[in-house]
Amino acid sequence: MNHNNCTSDSLDSPLFEFSDTDGTAEVLPPQPLTAANLLRLMRERIKYYGAPLPDGYVPPPGIDIAELLKQVPWPPAA
């Protein structure tokens, strides 16, 4: 089979390349954890660690951790 006539390219598709080592991407300071993001991380954490929060976790100021815990499927139903 002759594939010589088969060509492909992505010349029409914009490509953005960044790197944190050459300055094309700016390294940012850590952002404060919001309640919405913490809730998302708690849900994700259950998959890997079996619990939404680590032992002794101290939430950032202003976040009602008890309220967030009501929104995650934890503890699992018997």
Add this chain to the structure above:
Amino acid sequence: MLPLVRGLYLADRVDVDPVTRNLTLIECFRRLLIEHLPGEPRPFAVVAYLANGVGTYQFVVRVTRLDTMAEVYSTGGEVVFPNRLEEVRFVLRVGGCVFPDKGEFEVSLWVGGELLAQTPFRVKQRSQKELQ
């Protein structure tokens, strides 16, 4: 309107063909082996295919550890969508992310302040046997 993410990948390397501009993702991974912890792995790439955006957007890529919820890395920049029908390819080469410990982490892509995609991965210390 925020763009859609059609895929978010982690790869050891991404080659861009200088003539065709085709992307080749090499060694897409879910587990990152690091010789020493805390430490930096060899550089890796975060690749996303974005669509349905128009105009200029600020993006942020974050690496978060899932055991403590702590953000360990964050970088940002700007992408421009020429029109809604155009798929935009996004490649971020990460060389300065220090991992404090082994465990589960996630990479998340934020555009315009909204979370668009996330992908989990595991960091593991390379054993002496693997080093040889």
